[in-house]
Amino acid sequence: MTLPQSLRRAAATAVEANALLKDPAALRSGTRPQLRRYDVVSLMPDGSIAEQRHIAPSLPLFENAFTAFCRGALVETTQGPIAVEDLLPGDEILTEDGTCSTLVWKGSTSLVPARQESTGRNHRLTSFMPDSLGDAKPMGTVVVGPSARLLQQSPMPGLYLAHRPSLVPVQHYHDGMSIVEAAPPTAVDTFHLCLSRHSVIKVGGLMFETYHPGPDALRLVSHAIRSLFLNLFPHVDAIGDFGALAYPRA
Numbered sequence: 001m002t003l004p005q006s007l008r009r010a011a012a013t014a015v016e017a018n019a020l021l022k023d024p025a026a027l028r029s030g031t032r033p034q035l036r037r038y039d040v041v042s043l044m045p046d047g048s049i050a051e052q053r054h055i056a057p058s059l060p061l062f063e064n065a066f067t068a069f070c071r072g073a074l075v076e077t078t079q080g081p082i083a084v085e086d087l088l089p090g091d092e093i094l095t096e097d098g099t100c101s102t103l104v105w106k107g108s109t110s111l112v113p114a115r116q117e118s119t120g121r122n123h124r125l126t127s128f129m130p131d132s133l134g135d136a137k138p139m140g141t142v143v144v145g146p147s148a149r150l151l152q153q154s155p156m157p158g159l160y161l162a163h164r165p166s167l168v169p170v171q172h173y174h175d176g177m178s179i180v181e182a183a184p185p186t187a188v189d190t191f192h193l194c195l196s197r198h199s200v201i202k203v204g205g206l207m208f209e210t211y212h213p214g215p216d217a218l219r220l221v222s223h224a225i226r227s228l229f230l231n232l233f234p235h236v237d238a239i240g241d242f243g244a245l246a247y248p249r250a
Helices: 005-017 024-029 223-230
Strands: 035-043 049-057 074-077 080-083 092-094 100-111 125-128 142-144 149-152 166-169 179-182 188-195 200-203 206-209
Touching: 049 223, 092 200
Parallel strands: none
Antiparallel strands: 035 049, 035 100, 074 080, 074 092, 074 200, 092 100, 100 188, 125 142, 125 179, 149 166, 149 206, 200 206
């Protein structure tokens, strides 16, 4: 599906004309946030599946909701492992506590990991080689996006865990040997998942969190940004509707 030029122009005009679409950092630097396409499929109250395409700023608040897992990542479900791109809202995902939870939202976008933005931010991936975190953890190579977080059960070098276990960004695991940064020069499809509750799920044999923006994600943003963000999630009306975090974040 191609994006109509009229929609592109409308989105660009909105960002340029409306200062509310800029976060405080962008306002101070005088730079305009770039736009990104975000695709969403969500479970509706009547059990149907809705598909939407959004154009919104490429700010971390938005991008973090779409850049955890790469195409081909295998997610454990009640029907067995399923590639993340093939999951549909309504599928039952196995969680770390041995139960299952319903997939209610899946978001996807496309990024070029080797490209660095004018702000200096990049979208490099993390590649976990087989057995890099222990025997059969993972069994094969697992490549994840910049917003992925792993469940860490015990302290690790260079990172103090105030609460154990905790959810740790994958960048903290880079060792230059078996867990490395990857920056392909071509576009990569990335995804994130919302379940009926924030959970830890097995992806490629490793324990990753599902999406949750965090309880304070919208505290300092403008009303326009808040509205744009919440519009990405048809299953919630406010930040509190995401529920509680399953584990604290490091």
